[in-house]
């Protein structure tokens with residue numbers, strides 16, 4: 250398996266707390282509704298929606314992740330389209346989506362207020378009348394800064410064994426840096442003969458407020474439809490999901 254896929258699965262795919270909300274928002278749009286999943290990764294949300302009969306278009310920058318997603322959809326007999334593209338510059342011929350879902354803080358990776366605002370205009374233009382853009386942002390006030398050192402018992406690493414190799418992803422740092430949060434992980438692979446390989450993964454999440462997204466939505470002609478909360482879990486911070494309607 251491609252290592253980008255392994256790390257993505259290990260670090261993201263165990264999260265399920267938000268799935269009932271995406272399914273509820275899809276159900277409100279009616280059976281078989283067309284859904285755009287932005288930053289779909291290996292398909293945690295896309296596959297759940299496709300299994301419930303929705304017509305999903307999964308968009309991500311990373312073609313390798315989408316290839317794994319497409320393979321999983323095929324294996325499960327699901328009909329689903331994938332598109333490797335930058336969601337901030339999306340221009341699909343058929344724009345009539347009932348729901349555009351942006352799960353798991355993906356919008357906080359888009360690189361600044363202007364990029365987020367441009368994305369909201371682009372996503373809004375891909376909605377049919379009555380369609381909804383739903384954007385999950387981390388409840389960053391709940392972030393607890395920490396620095397992990399070898400031997401510390403918590404937080405626990407994510408670990409999986411694939412074909413005799415053990416993949417271990419240890420969160421090591423959460424720190425505020427200006428308007429962003431920096432999340433660092435130590436990734437380690439121990440192969441079947443004891444070879445070890447270490448690398449560091451760094452994610453920078455912009456701080457984003459509900460107000461900013463609602464204002465950007467209004468500038469793009471979208472109505473604020475409220476905010477839904479997703480509770481934190483033992484391993485994941487809580488989220489707010491901002492709803493904007495066309």
Ligand SMILES: C[S@@+](CC[C@H](N)C(=O)[O-])C[C@H]1O[C@@H](n2cnc3c(N)ncnc32)[C@H](O)[C@@H]1O
Pocket residue numbers: 261262287288289290291292293294308309310311314334335336337352353354355358359
């Ligand atoms: C935190 S992961 C979320 C994956 C998946 N939606 C989930 O909930 O498990 C963020 C995803 O957004 C993708 N991404 C980041 N910037 C993007 C952009 N500008 N356009 C499309 N996808 C992007 C990344 O490649 C990554 O797969």
